[in-house]
Amino acid sequence: xxxxxxxxxxxxxxxxxxxxxxxxxxxxxxxxxxxxxxxxxxxxxxxxxxxxxxxxxxxxxxxxxxxxxxxxxxxxxxxxxxxxxxxxxxxxxxxxxxxxxxxxxxxxxxxxxxxxxxxxxxxxxxxxxxxxxxxxxxxxxxxxxxxxxxxxxxxxxxxxxxxxxxxxxxxxxxxxxxxxxxxxxxxxxxxxxxxxxxxxxxxxxxxxxxxxxxxxxxxxxxxxxxxxxxxxxxxxxxxxxxxxxxxxxxxxxxxxxxxxxxxxxxxxxxxxxxxxxxxxxxxxxxxxxxxxxxxxxxxxxxxxxxxxxxxxxxxxxxxxxxxxxxxxxxxxxxxxxxxxxxxxxxxxxxxxxxxxxxxxxxxxxxxxxxxxxxxxxxxxxxxxxxxxxxxxxxxxxxxxxxxxxxxxxxxxxxxxxxxxxxxxxxxxxxxxxxxxxxxxxxxxxxxxxxxxxxxxxxxxxxxxxxxxxxxxxxxxxxxxxxxxxxxxxxxxxxxxxxxxxxxxxxxxxxxxxxxxxxxxxxxxxxxxxxxxxxxxxxxxxxxxxxxxxxxxxxxxxxxxxxxxxxxxxxxxxxxxxxxxxxxxxxxxxxxxxxxxxxxxxxxxxxxxxxxxxxxxxxxxxxxxxxxxxxxxxx
Ligand SMILES: Cc1cc2nc3c(=O)[nH]c(=O)nc-3n(C[C@H](O)[C@H](O)[C@H](O)COP(=O)(O)OP(=O)(O)OC[C@H]3O[C@@H](n4cnc5c(N)ncnc54)[C@H](O)[C@@H]3O)c2cc1C
Numbered sequence: 001x002x003x004x005x006x007x008x009x010x011x012x013x014x015x016x017x018x019x020x021x022x023x024x025x026x027x028x029x030x031x032x033x034x035x036x037x038x039x040x041x042x043x044x045x046x047x048x049x050x051x052x053x054x055x056x057x058x059x060x061x062x063x064x065x066x067x068x069x070x071x072x073x074x075x076x077x078x079x080x081x082x083x084x085x086x087x088x089x090x091x092x093x094x095x096x097x098x099x100x101x102x103x104x105x106x107x108x109x110x111x112x113x114x115x116x117x118x119x120x121x122x123x124x125x126x127x128x129x130x131x132x133x134x135x136x137x138x139x140x141x142x143x144x145x146x147x148x149x150x151x152x153x154x155x156x157x158x159x160x161x162x163x164x165x166x167x168x169x170x171x172x173x174x175x176x177x178x179x180x181x182x183x184x185x186x187x188x189x190x191x192x193x194x195x196x197x198x199x200x201x202x203x204x205x206x207x208x209x210x211x212x213x214x215x216x217x218x219x220x221x222x223x224x225x226x227x228x229x230x231x232x233x234x235x236x237x238x239x240x241x242x243x244x245x246x247x248x249x250x251x252x253x254x255x256x257x258x259x260x261x262x263x264x265x266x267x268x269x270x271x272x273x274x275x276x277x278x279x280x281x282x283x284x285x286x287x288x289x290x291x292x293x294x295x296x297x298x299x300x301x302x303x304x305x306x307x308x309x310x311x312x313x314x315x316x317x318x319x320x321x322x323x324x325x326x327x328x329x330x331x332x333x334x335x336x337x338x339x340x341x342x343x344x345x346x347x348x349x350x351x352x353x354x355x356x357x358x359x360x361x362x363x364x365x366x367x368x369x370x371x372x373x374x375x376x377x378x379x380x381x382x383x384x385x386x387x388x389x390x391x392x393x394x395x396x397x398x399x400x401x402x403x404x405x406x407x408x409x410x411x412x413x414x415x416x417x418x419x420x421x422x423x424x425x426x427x428x429x430x431x432x433x434x435x436x437x438x439x440x441x442x443x444x445x446x447x448x449x450x451x452x453x454x455x456x457x458x459x460x461x462x463x464x465x466x467x468x469x470x471x472x473x474x475x476x477x478x479x480x481x482x483x484x485x486x487x488x489x490x491x492x493x494x495x496x497x498x499x500x501x502x503x504x505x506x507x508x509x510x511x512x513x514x515x516x517x518x519x520x521x522x523x524x525x526x527x528x529x530x531x532x533x534x535x536x537x538x539x540x541x542x543x544x545x546x547x548x549x550x551x552x553x554x555x556x557x558x559x560x561x562x563x564x565x566x567x568x569x570x571x572x573x574x575x576x577x578x579x580x581x582x583x584x585x586x587x588x589x590x591x592x593x594x595x596x597x598x599x600x601x602x603x604x605x606x607x608x609x610x611x612x613x614x615x616x617x618x619x620x621x622x623x624x625x626x627x628x629x630x631x632x633x634x
Contacts, residue, residue: 002036002372002373002374003034003036003041003042003045003066003068003374004045004049004066008049008052009049009052009053009056009064010048010049010052010063010064010065010066011063011064011065011066012065012066012067012068013031013065013066013067014067014068014071014073014074014077015073015074015076015077018031018065018067018077019099021063021065022065022092022096022102023092023096023097023098023099024095024096024097025063025092025094025095025096026060026094026095026133026134026135027059027060027061027062027063027094027133027135028061028062028063028091028092028093028094028123028124028127028131028133028136029062029063029064029065029091029092029102030062030063030064030065030089030090030091030092030105030116030120030123031064031065031066031067031089031090031092031102032048032064032065032066032067032087032088032089033066033067033069033078033081033083033086033087033088033089033090034066034067034068034069034086034087034088035068035069035070035086035087035378035425035426036068036070036071036373036374036377037070037374037375037376037377037378037379037426038070038086038087038379038425038426038429039379039426039428039429039465039468039469039470040086040087040426040427040428040429041086041087041426042374042375042468042469042470043468043469043470044087044111045469046469047111047112047113048064048066050113051064051113051116051117052064054113054117055117055120055176057176057177057178057179057180058120058176058177058179059180060133060134060135060136060179060180061124061133061135061136061176061179062120062123062124062133062136069083069086069287069291069425070287070377070378072287072362072363075286075287075290078287078291079290079291079293080099080101081101081102082101082291082293083291084291084292084423084425085425085426085427086425086426086427088104089104089105089111090102090103090104090105091103091104091105091123093127093131094127094131094132094133095130095131096131103123105119106119106122107119117169117173118169121139121169121172121173121176124136124139125139125140125172135179136176136179137175137176137179137185137186138187139172139175139188141166141171141187141188141189141190142161142187142188142189144189144192144193144195144196146187147161147189147196148196150211151211151217154214154215155185155211155213155215156183156213157182157183157184157185157213158183158184158185158210158211158212158213158234158237158240159185159186159187159210159211160174160184160185160186160187160208160209160210160211160220160230160234161186161187161188161189161208161209161210161211162174162186162187162188162189162206162207162208162209162225162230163188163189163190163191163197163202163205163206163207163208163209164188164189164190164191164205164206164225165190165191165205165206166190168205168206170206170225170226170227170230171186171187171188171189171206172188173227173231174186174227174230174231174234175187175188177227177231177235178231178234178235180242180243181234181235181240181241181242181243182240182241182242182243183213183237183239183240183241184234184235184237184240186234191205200219201219202219206225207219207220207225208220208225208230213239220233267366267367267369267521267522268519269367269485270485270512271367271517271518271519272367272384272388272512272513272517272518272519273366273367273518273519273521273522273523274316274317274518274519274520274523275360275364275365275366275521275522275523275524276365276366276367276368276380276381276384277314277315277316277381277384277385277388277518278316278317278320278359278360278364278523278524279360279362279363279364279365279368279381280368280378280381280382280384280385281310281314281316281320281359281385282359282360282361282362282363283363283378283381284382284385284423285344285345285348285359286345286348286349286361288378288423288424288425289303289341289344289423290341290345291425292341292423293340293341293342294338294339294340294341295338295339295341295344296337296338296339297337298418298422299422299423300337300338300339301418302415302418302419302421302422302423303331304331304404305404305405305411305415305418306415306418306419307324307327307328307331308328308400308403308404308405309389309400309405309411309412309415310324310389311324311325311327311328312396312399312400312403313388313389313392313393313396313399313400313412314385314388314389314392315388315392315514315515315518317520317523319357319358319359320358320359322352322357323348323352323357323358323359326347326352326357327344327347327348330347349361360523360524362524363377363378364522364523364524365377365380365381366521366522367380367384368380368381368384370472370474370475371472371473371474371475372472375470375472375475376472376475379426379429382424383458384513386412386416386454387451387454387455387458387509387513388513389412389416390412390413390447390450390451390454390513391451391509391510391513391514392513392515393409393411393412393447393450394446394447394448394450394451394510395510395514395515397447409444409445409446409447409449409450410441410442410444410450412450413437413441413444413450413453413454414441416454417433417434417437417441420433420434421433421434432461432464433457433461436457436460440453441453448506451506451509451510452502452505452506452509455480455505455509458480459479459480462477462478462479462480463477463479465477466478479498481505481508481512485508485512486504486505486508488501488504488508489501489504489505489508
């Protein structure tokens with residue numbers, strides 16, 4: 001099944017429902033922005049589900065939700081929320097009318113259920129009065145005088161007072177556990193007034209004192225003063241009833257929950273598919289990188305190096321290579337130390353298209369398709385992409401010689417290392433990869449060694465992840481290539497350790513990841529018109545977010561600024577598989593821009609006019625000639 005489903009006690013949000021749910025809500029929200037391909041999100045899902053179940057009764061005060069940033073429809077939304085790493089946890093206050101990116105979860109990597117509960121309580125308690133959910137009880141302790149007056153007043157409901165130390169969360173947890181219950185009010189008190197403690201017979205904290213509706217009162221002795229026991233005890237008292245939920249947020253929003261088992265394509269495991277490489281590239285350019293508003297410093301350098309490597313080494317089809325070349329030339333001609341990513345998106349999504357340059361705009365996993373929608377996909381394609389690049393670099397050792405990267409045998413690996421560090425959404429993966437790189441990447445001396453280094457490290461990751469929840473049971477993590485793919489790669493196995501014939505492995509990798517062997521089956525052969533017709537078209541520029549306070553104005557000057565950023569180079573015509581049937585802008589594989597088309601029309605009209613003028617001129621002259629030389633009297 002999908003990572004989260006309708007049966008989970010949380011709201012599964014998407015680009016449409018997130019704004020509706022989170023803004024102007026009567027309750028606060030805690031959202032997990034995750035990525036269904038991210039192993040750590042997969043590992044953490046059971047905890048998040050358990051947390052949502054644990055605090056499901058707190059719903060009128062705080063709601064728990066999830067949003068999958070790997071869903072194509074949600075790319076723009078995650079970008080708007082400034083989410084670049086997964087999982088990211090954000091709080092949203094109640095009654096927020098303006099768009100906000102929310103507040104980051106404050107306990108770092110400690111996301112155990114108890115810690116999250118306490119962080120939620122701190123968030124609710126410190127929210128300003130105007131954004132306190134109405135249903136949220138007063139979480140502050142009551143004073144001795146209030147306790148004394150409660151003891152003397154007659155109430156129509158139970159009042160439970162939990163005496164506890166200042167740092168204890170039991171009282172506040174029990175208060176929130178009971179907000180949906182009628183006839184019960186829970187308060188907390190600090191053990192500061194010795195006289196009142198003595199009067200009530202409280203010898204130690206935590207202790208729980210109960211005032212009955214009939215005015216009688218006494219210590220609760222039946223259960224220990226621990227959250228679960230106390231909450232269950234109070235909920236079970238006579239006439240204490242659970243109120244119906246005030247809204248149907250979960251059931252309503254979970255309509256958007258999608259995906260279950262994925263129909264598998266028939267594919268050949270011994271082949272590398274172009275569809276996987278292009279889908280990965282699409283995800284990199286339009287989702288992972290697009291989450292970054294501007295590229296500068298190390299990020300910009302990494303992006304430039306990455307594009308250089310792709311342009312020189314990606315084993316792609318002509319129209320994709322043209323896109324990479326144009327992007328590379330554009331970056332080289334752009335001596336800026338800060339580039340808004342929207343400018344790059346505009347170039348890739350809009351400007352290149354009018355010249356017939358086209359990269360698939362949706363993911364189509366074949367060899368990387370998981371048996372469940374949250375398994376495999378993007379990280380699988382990223383591994384394949386970098387394996388292909390190392391192999392291409394070893395086949396064409398001079399490819400990078402005239403670039404800023406030079407003929408460095410580590411160029412692809414170091415660029416991969418920077419990409420993973422700067423952009424890869426799975427932070428834990430990046431940490432592990434960096435540790436491996438730090439250890440041995442420097443020892444790589446030749447392009448062939450780079451191919452083998454990546455192969456070895458990928459197998460080390462496979463070994464570590466074997467049996468993890470992110471492992472697809474239909475694609476177990478094995479030491480690769482298995483002997484059915486390459487029996488010669490496997491040496492004698494002695495003492496339980498696997499031995500490899502590395503020369504054979506190298507030849508196999510060069511063959512498997514070599515350009516000639518890539519299968520074009522399932523690759524996107526559609527044209528722009530057919531995309532639009534089947535609903536996958538994405539000709540709209542990706543959304544740009546409202547400027548934030550204090551943000552660099554330049555970033556948000558819209559199209560005019562982009563025009564200045566993008567040099568007015570004449571559009572180049574290209575032959576392209578995807579472009580050859582685009583009637584309005586392309587003819588016989590030659591791309592025409594709007595300017596080209598306008599020039600054609602102007603030239604056509606001018607030449608027609610010229611021909612007409614010539615025609616009348618000669619007609620007039622011939623008439624005069626006839627009149628002059630005709631001799632009617634002869
Ligand atoms: C740099 C990086 C680090 C990661 N770190 C983590 C992590 O710490 N924790 C986590 O949960 N997930 C991590 N992931 C994701 C994880 O490695 C897998 O990509 C993901 O679980 C999907 O697995 P998969 O079954 O598609 O196979 P993948 O491991 O993604 O492999 C994809 C394909 O590559 C081929 N292949 C397999 N092994 C090799 C090899 N040794 N050499 C060449 N080709 C091979 C096979 O055809 C395989 O189907 C990381 C991903 C990347 C790119």
